[in-house]
Amino acid sequence: MTEFFATAPRGFEELLAAELRDLGLASARVQRGGVAFTEPLAGAYRACLWSRVANRILLHVARFEAQDEQALYNGVQGIDWSAHLGVGNTLAVDFTGVRARIAHSRFAQQRVKDAVVDQLRDASGARPSVDTDQPDVRINVHMMEATVTVAIDLSGESLHQRGYRREGRSAPLKENVAAAMLLRADWPALAAEGGALIDPMCGSGTLLIEAAWMATDTAPGLLRTRFGFHRWRGHNDTLWKPLIDEALERQERGAENPPTILGFDQDEGAVTASRDHLRRAGLADWVQVECAEVGQLQRPADLPRGLLITNPPYGQRLAEQHELVPLYLSLGQVLKTQFSGWRAMVLNGSGCALGLKPERSWQVFNGPIECRLERFELQGRGEGEGEREGEGVNPAQDLINRLQKNQRQLKKWLAREDIYAYRVYDADIPEYALAVDVYNSQDGRWLHVQEYAAPATVDAGKAQARLRAALSVLPSALDTAPSKLVYKVRQRQRGEQQYQRMAEQGQYLEVQEGPCRLLVNLTDHLDTGLFLDHRPVRQWIGEHAQNAHFLNLYAYTGAATVHAGLGGAASTTSVDLSKTYLAWLQRNLNLNQLNSPAHNLIQEDVMGWLQRCDRRYDLIFLDPPSFSSSKRMAGNLDIRRDHVALIQAAAACLSEDGLLIFSTNRKGFKLDPLLHEQFSIEDRTAWSIPKDFQRPGWVHGCWFIRGCPRSLR
Template identity: 50%
Template sequence: MELSLRFFVTAPKGIESLLADELRVLGALDVSETRAGVSFQGTLETAYRVCLWSRLASRVLMPLAEFPAADADALYAATREIPWEEHLRPGGTLAVDASVRRSQIHHSRFAALRVKDAVVDRFRDRFDQRPSVDLERPAIRINLHIDRDQATLSLDLSGDSLHRRGYRAEGVLAPLKENLAAAVLLRAGWPQLAARGGALVDPLCGSGTLVIEAALMAGDCAPGLTRPYWGFSGWLQHRAGLWEGLLDEARQRREAGLQRLPVMVGYDRERQAIRASLENADKAGLRQHLHFERCELSDFQAVPGTSDCPGLLVSNPPYGERLGEVKELRSLYELLGQKLREYFGGWQASILTGNPDLAKHIGVRAQKLYTLYNGALECRLLNFDIAEERFFGADAPQAPLSEGARMFANRLRKNYKQLKRWLQKEDVTCFRLYDADMPEYAVAVDVYEDRVHVQEYQAPPSIDSRQAERRLREAMRVLPEVLEVQPEAISLKVRRKQKGSSQYQRFDRTGERFEVREGNCWFLVNLTDYLDTGLFLDHRPTRFMLQAMAEGKRFLNLFAYTGTATVHAVKGGAATSVTVDMSRTYLEWAQANLRLNQLAGPQHRFIVADVLQYLEREKEHYDLIFLDPPTFSTSKSMETTLDIQRDHVSLIRLAANLLSPDGVLIFSNNFRKFRMDFASLPELEIEDITAATIPRDFARNPRIHNCWRITRR
């Protein structure tokens, strides 16, 4: 049986969930996302396959050692103890890359130099021969990462960033990295469209990266097949036969895949861009399969041969850095929108832009919105269905707003005005703005920084469904203008009473989580895939209370959801933490939240379990416990159902049994009719602290939850 190893794959920020899915398809096990990367368990063959086939990865690292490195001497000593002779010949070549964060070693170049010295000195002392440095194509490339004085040394199996496929011969202004282009295409659903025979066109193709990456996907071509150099080529443990077998398989798949490519076309106004595209396509072995042509956007029309196979229009248009450029580019985006509406009805479109305000001028409402990063620049990917009902602006005149819609807009403005000073003073960036203040407009509106989450409460049978739909459309029309956000930055869900495990069921499968800040903590939220977003806004004061109480404490988080309370407790100095939930999906999310805040460690454990069963068998004691159960819950993994009113006495008692002598239990739930049974819990001191835990943005609805402080008498 082949040895299973741990690997870490780096990638551009914003595509971690896509990369995790890709790695699973490639055979990776125990896949775990973190910021700008994903770790996984697998064999060397799995790692080779990732190097060859990953369209999203930047580097594939194989950790060799982890150790404390509080200073340069400790780094040197620990590095020298590693048996480098198992990886490199004495006369071989090496290079060292280093990154340093929050460490007493401040300079990455100095850290890399100390690692190089340690490796060289070990060889010189043992073999009287030393390896030399080759920064371009070394036999092995060593990667050093130091965070909080903890060092990880890895072999870089990729050798060079995997986005460098080997086909780019000549760049043009602001070229798009190949793995970011692949992420755009995956988010656009290109593999599914290509499988159905859909065409692809980029009217502003630059050096052709999007078109070429689309062809590699549609043609089942391994993106690494044209790369001239790999980091494992000179590694002593490299298994050349295994690698050649994977290359042969990839060549066969490519040969078969290229026989069924759909129509793919790139246009650009610049002759230099078209020359670069043709040369890049030639180096990728795709020139005979792709068409590139000089064409002004004003002359751009329907693509010949695609009338029976609508597909994807994808582009990364310029977005401008100076005010004058932005003004000039408005006409470009307007013209692009005009062409979409005129010639591409029934198609999909995906536009990547570093200036989302320009996208308003396209005149089509996006269906999906994603955050991607082009280097350090935060960009938006907007996905469109080109259909008349999505058009707005000059092509889609709208009726005047009703009196009710104007009142709704005024209420939004009034609420925000009342909250504005408090939001600034308390540094709150995610908040509830509106909660069915007007019964006719029965929605909850939550702001998550530059995005909005709208929940429509299910209308009672007495309300005419057509009238309810009209009011919802009006509300969705008003929100972008009042809140000054893009329409596609607003996510809409219908909120119904939840039973059993339905809170865990998916609404969508975008997989997109983005970062938001809550005071000194950061969280990943998802506005589309589940009923809830990953962050209960009404519990904001409760989380800060836990943070203030947590220093030096043993913390237990029950029914933990995405672990936001755990993050606050650990941020507040909790010595240890245990986070328990029956959903593996949410616990993985909780772990990602902890890693996002750079707080992960072996002292912080995550347990997938039915909380009732866990409490019955747990023997450890805790100084601080947070218990926030659902009103009602059941699942395949639970032996019984949970009804919070019926079961709260036994649940509280089980949790209180785990308290240390001076421990505190914070118990909360959102059952509006909840009544605490004090008489059945005489051994406990129970204080109602609900009023102190209702934030100002929920003051209009103070029954959103109840909260209790519980200690032993």
């Protein structure tokens, strides 16, 4: 009888202990970081071959106290290493510590290696070599404060490396974590009862292969050609070979009636990788993988029960959240509508809402990422679905009511004004600090949802729970597919941040605004390319631009330019510093057949350009950012500080009867009284705010400015 220790992924120690007991290792007991067991050597071999959850199987060699590096060296020297390796073998040392007396793990690792090598060299005159990649014997040393435990790693490479993954190809889900998910879902029992399995985001096929091997009673270590014990001097091949023979017999019997296992992924590269791994695992003939999006998934009619299991992407970067939220909501919608009677298991590392209440969940780790492993029992309506899936009293019912009320109040106005893109909600309920915009495009209805950054006084946990509740109800409340919800966190933007990309999807939607067709991009930038609150000003420009020479300063994507062009402007000039937005503007002009020389685009700092401008314009639209800086600008722009000089410079370009429209969304902004002395100014703020933005505290200002003293020209 020998003492062994099996390491486990964090959160799966109890599961590993149960698995080892099922393998006949009755002594298995949970300890920190894994499971200890005291068995004959054959029991450790069985664990190496059959454990689906363990990382490593370690054979205990010695335990001693060491207060410093010399004591560590002496303790290791006290072990008879000739029983484990010879001078012709290679070795490697792994060292880990918890509050260890020797804090520097590399130094401790070196001292352990020295102790082993020195002992063997003193005895034979030769020394073994070090091979950190594939050593003959891997020595594992763990130091808890002053207590040192020395072990031989019988696994070699981690047991999650089954042998079917192509070398150099990593996966976001380790094989033993996938197996643990399947065991938590009780997949072996479901498979034995004839249940099917579907992974709608199968990636490189890890869950599919692990599920197939469980269902066919295939040992997870059967493909491996090398274990750590193979070159260890204590290895007993007469114990090992019968285990291999038994595993092969069990695999042959288990493959006689395999269950239906299907995988899907929207990425063709992932589908190709899955098929390759299935072939290498010997499963290509009966595990099917196809290319499909989650939202399109339908349960085959001949599969009444089974397990849907998946590891969705986590999106550790904030910019990825706009993709993840609709993805998780789509998955939740598919579970509710397509998989009644099934069980579902989701490894949720993002915290995004599925719109379902898990029947049970566990805190686990996939590598360094903390996750919730969530299990759902999916039942049809009338069978307790509301109670079990949280569809009774919705925690966000007040938000649903407000959204539907706002939609009703806007409905006639939207139809009368022929408006296709509008704001339906803007933090109307303080607990739900969101702005929700609707974009009706040729590609259907989309929701653009922005979360205002919560103040420090708001409890982060409660705010996150409310956000998840809100995002889960928005699609159904506004009759939109979950896959067409885009979510972002809106924070104060300074300098060139307003131009920075959040993603690289390049997905543009076409929306209509009056006679204009305009392109919006909901994903790649914080803003979409269309400021909805400026709609009345743009429409007015279109109605009054006939035969006018129009100047659009800080032109952005040129929606006002398009209105002016379609309104019959004699010419338009659009000035902006951003190459990205001017290219977008040109696409908008092309979309509206306004790609003539009469429409001029200038990439330049506005203030610098105005100072050299020698033309006169009948109509000027000036809507500058609140703050802007760039390497291509002389200094920076602060609209409260600089608006007088900016307005004066723009007004100097007006024709004799020309009009300058100035607007800003700078909080606390006030026009300098000096401007009232120099110009005829009409405050048009109230008129300029459209019905969908008329809320208390909305930050917006708009003024019509006429006249220009000769001294400013």
